[in-house]
Amino acid sequence: MNAPIRVAVTGAAGNIGYALLFRLASGGCYGPDQPIRLQLVEIPPGMKALEGVVMELLDGAFPLLHAIDIYDNPTDGFAGANQAFLVGARPRSAGMERADLIKANGPIFVGQGKALNDVAADDIRALVVGNPANTNALIALANAPDLPKDRIHAMTRLDENRAKAQLAVRAGVTPGDVTNMGIWGNHSSTMYPDFVHAKINGKPATEVITDHGWLRGDFIKTVATRGGAIIAARGASSAASAASAAIDHMASWWHGTAAGDWASMSVYSDGSHYGIPAGIVHSVPVTVKDQAISVVQGLAHDDFAKAKLKATADDLLSERVAIEDLLG
Numbered sequence: 001m002n003a004p005i006r007v008a009v010t011g012a013a014g015n016i017g018y019a020l021l022f023r024l025a026s027g028g029c030y031g032p033d034q035p036i037r038l039q040l041v042e043i044p045p046g047m048k049a050l051e052g053v054v055m056e057l058l059d060g061a062f063p064l065l066h067a068i069d070i071y072d073n074p075t076d077g078f079a080g081a082n083q084a085f086l087v088g089a090r091p092r093s094a095g096m097e098r099a100d101l102i103k104a105n106g107p108i109f110v111g112q113g114k115a116l117n118d119v120a121a122d123d124i125r126a127l128v129v130g131n132p133a134n135t136n137a138l139i140a141l142a143n144a145p146d147l148p149k150d151r152i153h154a155m156t157r158l159d160e161n162r163a164k165a166q167l168a169v170r171a172g173v174t175p176g177d178v179t180n181m182g183i184w185g186n187h188s189s190t191m192y193p194d195f196v197h198a199k200i201n202g203k204p205a206t207e208v209i210t211d212h213g214w215l216r217g218d219f220i221k222t223v224a225t226r227g228g229a230i231i232a233a234r235g236a237s238s239a240a241s242a243a244s245a246a247i248d249h250m251a252s253w254w255h256g257t258a259a260g261d262w263a264s265m266s267v268y269s270d271g272s273h274y275g276i277p278a279g280i281v282h283s284v285p286v287t288v289k290d291q292a293i294s295v296v297q298g299l300a301h302d303d304f305a306k307a308k309l310k311a312t313a314d315d316l317l318s319e320r321v322a323i324e325d326l327l328g
């Protein structure tokens with residue numbers, strides 16, 4: 001059994017938090033040999049509900065859950081944290097785009113970036129889930145100048161999982177048969193789910209699914225607008241699938257990616273890959289080894305893909321303009 005690691009979770013009394021914490025406690029992210037200490041962060045009005053969540057976590061009697069502490073601010077809540085899930089933020093409601101949340105949610109990530117910078121453990125790795133996730137991660141990074149730029153990611157794993165599920169249903173296989181599913185760009189309706197390089201049972205998805213009109217059309221549209229479809233149906237944004245994707249992202253970062261496969265992670269761009277502009281947090285396919293991220297190299301993009309990549313990078317650049325004042 002390893003020594004416990006400290007895992008901070010913000011928005012711990014919210015909907016995603018409720019689905020996430022029990023998976024963390026049961027070993028669903030870091031494995032059966034890795035105990036954790038949870039450091040749960042809420043805003044003051046959320047603390048009472050958080051006390052109830054803590055009672056339930058205790059009542060789970062999880063052997064891997066060595067401690068639970070609660071905080072109403074990130075400076076105390078991130079102290080010594082090795083891993084952080086930055087979930088706490090307002091969700092959108094029907095009729096809103098995720099970018100409409102930037103004025104309400106962006107400022108949260110100024111203080112949280114500073115706290116990660118100042119009090120987290122040296123090996124901190126943080127995932128921003130709160131929307132608009134890519135630009136919030138950029139804000140956190142800008143306010144954490146001492147952290148290497150690859151330590152704060154935004155989540156596009158839910159989009160990857162959605163894309164795998166759509167391809168699996170269409171091909172009559174199971175999601176585990178779909179690999180190499182890269183999401184490029186923003187966690188917004190401009191994202192590009194790259195079906196060209198995806199594989200189904202080791203074969204190019206474009207050979208297994210011969211209706212390329214569907215791949216370019218309804219497939220991309222379904223994945224890119226899935227969050228809105230769930231809000232329309234459920235009256236609330238995705239929660240359990242989002243928590244599951246957050247576990248998947250952090251598990252890939254912790255354990256590494258499987259040989260020959262990759263994961264989609266929104267990472268800081270330094271301008272050196274695929275013509276993606278520098279200074280935005282952009283989803284790319286990556287491999288992970290020993291907790292270090294490498295962008296997958298050598299993927300060819302046709303004109304259709306190039307246009308999609310440009311549109312989603314432009315989307316991120318315009319989100320950045322809207323929060324320039326939060327970048328320090």
Ligand code: NAD
Nearest residue numbers: 011013014015016042043046088089090091129130131242
């Ligand atoms: P929720 O409203 O159910 O819960 C959010 C929780 O965060 C609340 O308990 C609230 O009190 C808390 N909170 C707010 N500000 C905080 C702060 N500064 N520090 C700590 N806690 C704070 O919302 P939810 O359904 O859990 O969604 C949370 C966020 O995740 C939303 O922004 C949502 O849009 C986003 N989301 C992202 C993805 C993705 O794929 N990236 C997927 C689903 C949801």
Ligand code: LMR
Nearest residue numbers: 092098131227228237238
């Ligand atoms: C999602 O993709 O489900 C989340 O980002 C929530 C949303 O607002 O769509």
